[in-house]
Amino acid sequence: MNKKIIISFFAAVLAVTLFLSTGFLTILNLQKIEMVKEQLSTYNLLISTYMEEDNIQDLKKFDTMADSLRITLISREGYVLYDSIETLSGENFSEREEIIQARDKGWGSQVRTSQTTGDNRIYYATLLENGTVIRSSVVSTAIQIGGVVNGYIIGIFIISMGISFFLAKRISKYLVEPIKEMTYATERIA
The missing domain is CATH 1.10.287 (Helix Hairpins)
Structure with missing residues (x-):
């Protein structure tokens, strides 16, 4: 007994x-993801403010901003105009969730596995005035506490x-x- x-x-x-x-751990993870999204939003604002009208060369200045930061400029049609990690592919990004959200409400975010790099990333996309979308992402270390x-x-x-x-x-x-x-x-x- x-x-x-x-x-x-x-x-x-x-x-x-x-x-x-x-x-x-779940709450800690969610808070860290939200903090990273805010940081990515700030990066997007900084990049869009600094970038001259459709000048992709301006984006290359941000390549050294952070080691794991990926910056992507996506055209109105959904094609990649610039990607800081990968070479340009003919892939259309207009069906990506964060891009759809950005076109609907001005910004969008998503946590998912990258189809290009294969790692888990936090994405944040911002619609620019000219209709293009600037998207930044970082490898999600929040998932791996x-x-x-x-x-x-x-x-x-x-x-x-x-x-x-x-x-x-x-x-x-x-x-x-x-x-x-x-x-x-x-x-x-x-």
């Missing part, structure tokens, strides 16, 4: 800890499991002790 109480208590604490850790956070979570998890095991033993002792005394007393009476 003592063992069942310890296992039940331990399982409950484990379930709650896993649930809270998952929730915490850093080792420091994982280390803290694992440490907290181990400590909470140790504390829960200690508490489970103490609680089960307090619960089982009176039952044992009653069993002993009834055996003496019978």
